[in-house]
Amino acid sequence: MDDEPEFKWGRRRGVGERYEDIQYYESFTYGGIEYSLYDSVCFYCAGSPETYIGKLVKLYEITPTHEKKVRVVWFFRPTEIRNHLGDVEPHWNELLLASGQGNGLSNINYAEAVIAKCNVICTSKDRRNPQASEEELRRAHYVFHRTFNVDNNEISDKFPEEIGGIKVEFFFNKKKYQQNQSQPSLKAKQPSQPFTESPRSDLSKGVDSPAKYPKPPGRNDSLVKESERGTSKATVVERGCGSSDTANLKRLPVEGGNKPGIHVKDKSRVRTSEMISPQNTSDTRPYKKKMTVLNIKGPTIHKGGPNKGEDFGVKATSKTFEKAGTQLAHDKSAKTNNQVLEVTKRPDADRRNWFKQLPWEEKLQKAQEAETLVLLENLDPSFSSVEVEELIWHAFHEKVEARMTQFISTFSKPLYGKAFVIFKSKAAAQSAVCELNSKYLVLDDGRPVVGRYRNLRVSDKATSFPGHLVLDRFRLQKQREEMRNAVSTAHCSQSNTVEFEMAMEWRILQEKSNLWWKDLYENHSKSITEARSRLKLNRGNFVAFYCYFRVESHEGGL
Amino acid sequence: MGTPTKEEYAAFEERVRRTVYVDNLSPLVTEAVLRTALDQFGTVKSVQVIPNYIVPGNIPRCALVEMENSKEAKAVVSEITQLPFMISGMPRPVRARPAEVEMFDDRPRKPDRKILCRWLEPSDPDFEVAKRLKHLCREHSRETEFLIKRQLQEEEKLAKKQADELKTHYKKHELIEGVMSDGTAQRLGRRYNLRLDDR
Numbered sequence: 001m002d003d004e005p006e007f008k009w010g011r012r013r014g015v016g017e018r019y020e021d022i023q024y025y026e027s028f029t030y031g032g033i034e035y036s037l038y039d040s041v042c043f044y045c046a047g048s049p050e051t052y053i054g055k056l057v058k059l060y061e062i063t064p065t066h067e068k069k070v071r072v073v074w075f076f077r078p079t080e081i082r083n084h085l086g087d088v089e090p091h092w093n094e095l096l097l098a099s100g101q102g103n104g105l106s107n108i109n110y111a112e113a114v115i116a117k118c119n120v121i122c123t124s125k126d127r128r129n130p131q132a133s134e135e136e137l138r139r140a141h142y143v144f145h146r147t148f149n150v151d152n153n154e155i156s157d158k159f160p161e162e163i164g165g166i167k168v169e170f171f172f173n174k175k176k177y178q179q180n181q182s183q184p185s186l187k188a189k190q191p192s193q194p195f196t197e198s199p200r201s202d203l204s205k206g207v208d209s210p211a212k213y214p215k216p217p218g219r220n221d222s223l224v225k226e227s228e229r230g231t232s233k234a235t236v237v238e239r240g241c242g243s244s245d246t247a248n249l250k251r252l253p254v255e256g257g258n259k260p261g262i263h264v265k266d267k268s269r270v271r272t273s274e275m276i277s278p279q280n281t282s283d284t285r286p287y288k289k290k291m292t293v294l295n296i297k298g299p300t301i302h303k304g305g306p307n308k309g310e311d312f313g314v315k316a317t318s319k320t321f322e323k324a325g326t327q328l329a330h331d332k333s334a335k336t337n338n339q340v341l342e343v344t345k346r347p348d349a350d351r352r353n354w355f356k357q358l359p360w361e362e363k364l365q366k367a368q369e370a371e372t373l374v375l376l377e378n379l380d381p382s383f384s385s386v387e388v389e390e391l392i393w394h395a396f397h398e399k400v401e402a403r404m405t406q407f408i409s410t411f412s413k414p415l416y417g418k419a420f421v422i423f424k425s426k427a428a429a430q431s432a433v434c435e436l437n438s439k440y441l442v443l444d445d446g447r448p449v450v451g452r453y454r455n456l457r458v459s460d461k462a463t464s465f466p467g468h469l470v471l472d473r474f475r476l477q478k479q480r481e482e483m484r485n486a487v488s489t490a491h492c493s494q495s496n497t498v499e500f501e502m503a504m505e506w507r508i509l510q511e512k513s514n515l516w517w518k519d520l521y522e523n524h525s526k527s528i529t530e531a532r533s534r535l536k537l538n539r540g541n542f543v544a545f546y547c548y549f550r551v552e553s554h555e556g557g558l
Numbered sequence: 559m560g561t562p563t564k565e566e567y568a569a570f571e572e573r574v575r576r577t578v579y580v581d582n583l584s585p586l587v588t589e590a591v592l593r594t595a596l597d598q599f600g601t602v603k604s605v606q607v608i609p610n611y612i613v614p615g616n617i618p619r620c621a622l623v624e625m626e627n628s629k630e631a632k633a634v635v636s637e638i639t640q641l642p643f644m645i646s647g648m649p650r651p652v653r654a655r656p657a658e659v660e661m662f663d664d665r666p667r668k669p670d671r672k673i674l675c676r677w678l679e680p681s682d683p684d685f686e687v688a689k690r691l692k693h694l695c696r697e698h699s700r701e702t703e704f705l706i707k708r709q710l711q712e713e714e715k716l717a718k719k720q721a722d723e724l725k726t727h728y729k730k731h732e733l734i735e736g737v738m739s740d741g742t743a744q745r746l747g748r749r750y751n752l753r754l755d756d757r
Contacts, residue, residue, distance in 0.1 A: 027571045056595060058694040066690070070733065097680070169623045174569075185698045234716035279610075286580070341735065348559070361609060364611065369577070375612075377695055377699065378692070381660050382660060382668065383673075384660065384665045384666055384667045384668070385664070385665075386666070386667050387661060387667050387673055388673075390673070391673065394675065395677070403663050404663050404665075405611060405659075405663065406608045406609075406661055406663050412658065413658065414660075414702075415698070416698065417660075418739075419611065420611065437622060438680070439677050439678055439679050439680060440673055440678040440685065440689070440692070441676075441677055441678075442671070442675065442676055442677075442678050442684070442688055443673070443674065443675050444672075444674030444675065446688075446691065447691065448641060448678070448688040448689075448691050448692045448695075450692055450695050454612070456612075457610060457611055457612060457613065457614055463584060464566065464617075464726070465647060465650070465709075466650070466713045466714045466716075466717035466718075467582075467587065467647075467649070467713060467716065467717045467720075468646070468647030468648065468649075468650055468717075469583055469647075469648065469649065469651025469717070469720060469721050469724050490591075490595030490596075490598075490643070490644065490645045490646070491592070491642060491644055492637070492641040492643050492644075493643075493644060493648070493649070494644040498649075498724075498727065499642075499648050499649045500642065500649075501645070501649075501723075502649035502720050502723075503642035503648070503650070503651045504642070504646075505649075505716060506582075506642070506649065506650045506651055506716065507642065507651065509712060509713065509716055510582070510653060512712075513709050513712070516705065516709075517705065520701060520702070520705055524652065524698045524701070527694055527698075528691065528694055528698075529619070531687060531690050531691050531694055532687075532691065534683050534687045534690075535686055535687045535688070535691075536683060536687075
């Protein structure tokens with residue numbers, strides 16, 4: 001607190017068009033480092049060994065409150081989006097630039113949350129991109145040449161015209177003259193060994209550190225040494241990118257002088273957390289974290305979705321929800337449940353907002369890969385998906401995403417309701433299945449819920465269909481026609497044709513099948529009723545979780 | 559109280575009433591094909607081909623088709639039921655029937671429904687019964703699967719039989735056509751003094 005790093009705005013850029021209270025700037029100096037517009041910077045992220053990297057696209061101050069904000073368009077580390085990588089094999093220091101419209105693209109953060117500059121070079125062959133020299137590449141901490149679309153999770157090597165409303169040119173490498181502009185200021189601040197002056201020595205270090213030891217075990221030592229030697233800021237900075245522990249060290253050269261490294265580290269960390277997050281533990285984290293979590297787990301339920309930065313009310317609530325959630329897991333009293341079930345409604349709202357883009361089918365696939373997919377059977381067929389989610393919440397205190405399966409293939413009403421449930425984690429899914437097997441969850445009509453892993457049917461692309469006859473001779477020609485003209489393929493059969501005769505045979509088979517299904521289901525229901533009649537179910541033991549729902553159904557009504 | 563839910567549910571029930579469940583569809587049938595096929599009975603508002611995640615094998619596809627109103631939906635069902643209606647192939651007709659609430663996976667909760675549940679510990683007297691019920695559930699689902707398999711077999715059988723029939727018909731047809739076109743029939747007619755032209 002006492003030695004709060006100095007913050008200074010650079011050149012003004014103009015006042016906000018819509019809001020006069022916003023003053024835009026071209027750069028700012030914080031902790032002795034000058035950050036300019038379109039610089040790539042690292043953000044500290046609590047609880048994660050990796051920093052977040054983004055590009056500053058707006059710097060501004062809200063004049064009345066003196067809040068200093070930056071707008072950041074994110075880069076994704078490949079690990080953050082590993083589920084969407086497919087067969088893309090990223091380079092070890094590759095990042096992916098966010099693109100598209102949705103959440104996760106950009107955020108507004110406190111300017112003080114920036115911890116370091118980061119040298120990110122674009123290696124795209126795009127003609128709009130000024131190609132980087134070999135030396136620049138060697139000096140780069142990270143490179144990028146692909147974009148990750150936050151809307152459809154697609155990775156592409158094409159760059160759109162604009163990203164987050166900013167011309168894409170600003171995301172590419174800076175034109176030479178721009179670079180020259182920014183470097184003198186560096187020199188002034190860091191006279192010791194700026195890389196512009198001695199490219200060789202800097203080069204060797206630059207390559208040395210990030211390349212060989214992304215997370216070296218003994219990095220603290222080397223760091224301290226380096227800082228004592230008064231190494232150029234860049235070298236220390238990119239250490240910061242490697243791990244959160246060292247992240248705060250970036251101010252070493254500035255205020256630390258040659259104090260022992262550890263000492264400085266602690267100090268600066270305290271300050272960071274105090275400075276950046278009066279409202280929250282970390283400003284950068286919640287935003288991007290959400291995106292990250294989503295990407296990894298797909299359907300995870302994360303609340304507090306609205307992401308357009310400045311609204312702290314939203315942030316604060318999201319935090320409380322999270323807290324409430326954890327508390328809840330341990331607390332079974334109805335009161336807290338009540339409170340939390342309000343939270344359970346959230347996923348729904350969230351889903352509507354931006355999970356929609358991930359179709360259920362994909363989610364299922366992903367969940368199956370992650371082994372978080374459980375099939376619940378023996379539910380009341382009239383349950384709705386939301387009710388299943390609530391049931392799970394009630395029984396396991398797990399927030400899940402569930403959907404009843406639609407019944408198919410038979411004309412008769414199934415006796416058993418089934419639902420696919422996607423748990424947040426493999427462990428949660430395992431423990432739920434385990435619990436369902438060791439003690440039974442019984443619904444009020446006496447149905448014990450069955451849960452098991454069930455693999456999705458592998459859909460093979462069948463092109464032939466029993467009962468659709470095609471003469472070999474016409475096959476090829478005919479199918480092409482069908483594709484072109486759908487109407488010609490649908491018709492009612494006339495009674496004086498062979499086709500009609502055959503169709504009648506099918507009708508007979510269909511009727512027969514109706515009968516045998518009816519038969520089977522009758523048998524089933526008989527045996528079920530018989531078994532159920534033996535249940536003595538003590539009604540008093542049932543827990544209704546209806547009362548909590550009403551609260552949220554109001555909330556979710558509109 | 560609970561009015562929003564009630565309204566929502568009423569709207570949903572209305573949607574159910576104007577929706578038709580169609581099955582026995584070929585896997586080649588896409589949303590667009592189905593839409594065009596049923597557009598002749600009214601206005602198709604939406605089509606959802608029901609995905610099959612569970613039932614193994616290539617069971618026929620089924621779909622939910624939402625029409626403009628319940629009257630149209632009824633018309634679709636009765637048309638398709640009265641005459642064999644074929645989409646994307648013949649001679650296997652599609653089937654249709656009015657949709658039901660349980661067919662929609664996005665159905666809203668029933669208003670004012672109470673769901674009760676409890677955990678049964680192994681020491682509970684009901685535990686054994688519950689165990690039996692669980693067992694039944696497994697058994698029944700296996701039986702269902704078996705029946706589906708059998709049904710598929712039956713369908714294959716019929717399809718094969720019909721294919722053979724068709725082939726024979728077609729062979730006959732080709733034979734006759736060949737005989738007619740290369741003049742053999744004419745020659746034979748003359749030889750046996752028979753008139754072959756229909757006039």
